[in-house]
Amino acid sequence: SYVLTQPPSVSVAPGKTARITCGGKNIGSKSVHWYQQKPGQAPVLVIYYDSDRPSGIPERFSGSNSGNTATLTISRVEAGDEADYYCQVWDSSSDHVVFGGGTKLTVL
């Protein structure tokens, strides 16, 4: 089955740029979606189709996808961005939803 690999943790200072990666075999051929989950809350979609933002998501959130790595980029990081972030794809070869293991973003 298809596997998505994320770093367990990423740390960044306020005002800097955070980059969270999601690795998968030829992931560039798939559409990647990203979710933000704060403690005790449900996940929230922050990026879909690699780089599109849902209404209400700040422009500071962006995404890219190429080769074997997709990346969620958060610019001008704020304390309120501290959360767990999950990538997700639809594996059409097996008709399954696949989540990455999640990355905890810490704002220093």
Add this chain to the structure above:
Amino acid sequence: QLQLQESGPGLVKPSETLSLTCTVSGGSISSSSYYWGWIRQPPGKGLEWIGSIYYSGSTYYNPSLKSRVTISVDTSKNQFSLKLSSVTAADTAVYFCARLEVTIANWYFDLWGRGTLVTVSS
């Protein structure tokens, strides 16, 4: 504004069947644009997709859970349900229901319920 709300027992005994219902309000579950799904999250761990259903009853299941999972839909009540049989402590998790935006080869969850904690314990 469409909302999803999970409901069901918070405590289930080992070997029994976990049953949860997701009620959709503010919109129709019979929309042709969406599937509806269940996702779970064990305490302190990541997200795991359980399965998804279309209003017609078409289903997709996580192969690791497929032998124990049944997802059904009741369009008259605007609800869909999850049954997970033969539960063990490993099934203790927060269970989320969610709406899936579905296009060719692309599924993503655009709206989530708040989640409900189910504990498996005697």
